[in-house]
Amino acid sequence: MIRAENISMSFNGTRALESVSLNVDKSELFGLIGPDGAGKTTFFRIVTTLLIPEKGKVSINKLDTVDDYRALRKNIGYMPGRFSLYQDLTVEENLAFYATVFGTTVKENYHLISDIYSHIEPFKKRRAGKLSGGMKQKLALCCALIHAPELIVLDEPTTGVDAVSRTEFWEMLKKLQGEGITILVSTPYMDEAVLCDRVALIQKGRILGIDKPGSITGNFSKEIYAIKGRDKFRLIRDLRDRETVESVNPFGDSVHVTFSGNEYDENLLEYLEDKGHNDPGAELIEPGIEDVFLELMSKEEND
Amino acid sequence: MTDEKVIEVKDLVKKFGSFIANDHLSFNVHRGEIFGFLGANGAGKTTAIRILSGLSKPSSGEVKVAGYDIYRHAEQVKRHIGYMCQKFSLYEDLTVAENIMLYGGIYGMPGKEIKNKTGTLLESLDFTGYRKRIIGDLPLGIRQKLAFAVAIFHKPDIVFLDEPTGGVDPITRRQFWEMIYKAADDGITIFVTTHYMDEAEYCDRVSIMSEGKIIDIDSPAQLKKKYGSPSIQDVFVKIARPANNK
Numbered sequence: 001m002i003r004a005e006n007i008s009m010s011f012n013g014t015r016a017l018e019s020v021s022l023n024v025d026k027s028e029l030f031g032l033i034g035p036d037g038a039g040k041t042t043f044f045r046i047v048t049t050l051l052i053p054e055k056g057k058v059s060i061n062k063l064d065t066v067d068d069y070r071a072l073r074k075n076i077g078y079m080p081g082r083f084s085l086y087q088d089l090t091v092e093e094n095l096a097f098y099a100t101v102f103g104t105t106v107k108e109n110y111h112l113i114s115d116i117y118s119h120i121e122p123f124k125k126r127r128a129g130k131l132s133g134g135m136k137q138k139l140a141l142c143c144a145l146i147h148a149p150e151l152i153v154l155d156e157p158t159t160g161v162d163a164v165s166r167t168e169f170w171e172m173l174k175k176l177q178g179e180g181i182t183i184l185v186s187t188p189y190m191d192e193a194v195l196c197d198r199v200a201l202i203q204k205g206r207i208l209g210i211d212k213p214g215s216i217t218g219n220f221s222k223e224i225y226a227i228k229g230r231d232k233f234r235l236i237r238d239l240r241d242r243e244t245v246e247s248v249n250p251f252g253d254s255v256h257v258t259f260s261g262n263e264y265d266e267n268l269l270e271y272l273e274d275k276g277h278n279d280p281g282a283e284l285i286e287p288g289i290e291d292v293f294l295e296l297m298s299k300e301e302n303d
Numbered sequence: 304m305t306d307e308k309v310i311e312v313k314d315l316v317k318k319f320g321s322f323i324a325n326d327h328l329s330f331n332v333h334r335g336e337i338f339g340f341l342g343a344n345g346a347g348k349t350t351a352i353r354i355l356s357g358l359s360k361p362s363s364g365e366v367k368v369a370g371y372d373i374y375r376h377a378e379q380v381k382r383h384i385g386y387m388c389q390k391f392s393l394y395e396d397l398t399v400a401e402n403i404m405l406y407g408g409i410y411g412m413p414g415k416e417i418k419n420k421t422g423t424l425l426e427s428l429d430f431t432g433y434r435k436r437i438i439g440d441l442p443l444g445i446r447q448k449l450a451f452a453v454a455i456f457h458k459p460d461i462v463f464l465d466e467p468t469g470g471v472d473p474i475t476r477r478q479f480w481e482m483i484y485k486a487a488d489d490g491i492t493i494f495v496t497t498h499y500m501d502e503a504e505y506c507d508r509v510s511i512m513s514e515g516k517i518i519d520i521d522s523p524a525q526l527k528k529k530y531g532s533p534s535i536q537d538v539f540v541k542i543a544r545p546a547n548n549k
Contacts, residue, residue, distance in 0.1 A: 036470035036471065037443060132344050161498065162342075162498045163343070163543070164343050164539070166498075189499065190473065233484035233488040252503075
């Protein structure tokens with residue numbers, strides 16, 4: 001459905017995107033995963049016809065984002081990263097406004113939003129500016145959907161939203177996908193990658209890899225061990241000092257380690273005990289998206 | 304981490320009219336501990352942090368921070384804490400050195416000491432080259448690391464971090480957490496709030512709030528065991544969902 005070919009873009013000499021190419025299929029839930037400043041928003045603004053790329057082309061259903069922008073806009077719902085609805089209009093006024101702008105009515109497409117809207121309907125007389133973060137996010141999604149677009153583009157919809165609302169939000173996206181809507185979504189949070197059909201990992205304007213989340217982690221060539229110890233500060237330092245250890249990355253309650261030559265150091269635990277760590281543990285684990293991202297990032301920086 | 308308590312809270316209640324924002328909170332935090340303070344939007348975290356940092360008075364209950372009673376010695380409390388949040392940390396139109404000077408001064412450090420220690424701080428971060436750069440021109444990751452270093456520049460007993468690493472790339476995020484481990488090792492207590500549960504996994508202990516109450520408080524490992532969950536995210540969704548589900 002979306003075909004992006006060799007998109008490059010820069011602002012005042014700073015590179016924002018460099019030769020980004022990717023395809024998104026119809027009814028796919030596609031994630032763009034990367035930190036702030038990676039180029040996610042720039043890419044989305046190009047896809048939604050709001051920005052003209054310096055190089056490259058994007059087409060959506062064979063319509064070009066530059067030449068056919070008028071036709072395309074009727075078919076795209078866009079939820080920007082910053083809350084961009086009218087703060088001084090109420091919930092229902094905002095929704096009615098967006099429906100009218102797109103030449104439709106709330107009633108006509110209500111079936112698409114009824115699930116989501118039911119969460120905020122008790123507050124429909126409240127001004128949008130007075131809603132909580134989770135409710136603003138749901139209203140913005142309703143407004144992006146009200147003209148029944150084939151594609152919705154959501155820029156970091158879950159940033160700054162609590163974990164409960166985030167879980168609900170992803171459940172809603174799955175339902176919309178079930179209605180046949182194509183979803184392009186971005187997030188800085190790696191743990192959300194597994195909820196997408198396919199993801200593109202992006203960093204400093206370049207795509208590091210595109211695949212199904214399971215394949216990205218499944219094709220990871222290195223064995224990763226989770227090392228545990230009570231004093232993490234000293235644990236990290238002592239692991240870095242060990243010559244058999246290749247990479248050391250703190251990961252929540254453990255430290256993820258790879259070994260040079262991909263070979264586990266049989267004497268590691270003994271070494272840690274000698275260093276005064278009480279009852280350290282090492283466990284071979286399945287790599288996560290973030291492990292892969294870290295590996296790809298350090299490869300990029302060494303290139 | 305030591306057994307010494309730097310935050311002692313007993314039956315803390317804060318009401319706004321008839322609304323109870325904090326409903327009998329009781330907990331302790333130890334010197335050098337990394338403590339995660341979790342809860343859904345509107346659970347009452349911000350209210351509690353404002354009280355712990357001496358900005359607001361409780362309706363009732365006992366609160367001691369860094370050994371000082373929050374009712375009688377709020378000013379002393381403020382001098383012994385540091386604060387950093389993601390949304391606002393440093394002045395964007397000042398240079399790195401000017402920001403350090405400003406914050407050091409606010410916390411009552413003598414000018415000479417600030418000058419002496421600025422070099423050490425920048426060297427320890429490998430940021431000596433940024434001394435005269437305007438904050439607004441620096442990448443987010445560098446700003447965040449610097450903001451943390453500035454928040455603990457005056458050697459506070461406790462530093463409050465409000466969603467410190469949201470949106471930062473995974474490598475910088477890890478460097479940031481290593482700075483936190485180092486500060487905790489130096490005896491500074493770390494009090495973190497975050498919506499991102501993978502950050503909670505880095506903490507020694509976490510508390511989870513919902514509708515003004517602390518639902519549970521324990522180490523991430525114990526909480527996962529207790530609720531049969533693979534992650535703190537899963538524990539959180541199980542126990543922090545408010546009854547009216549808004």
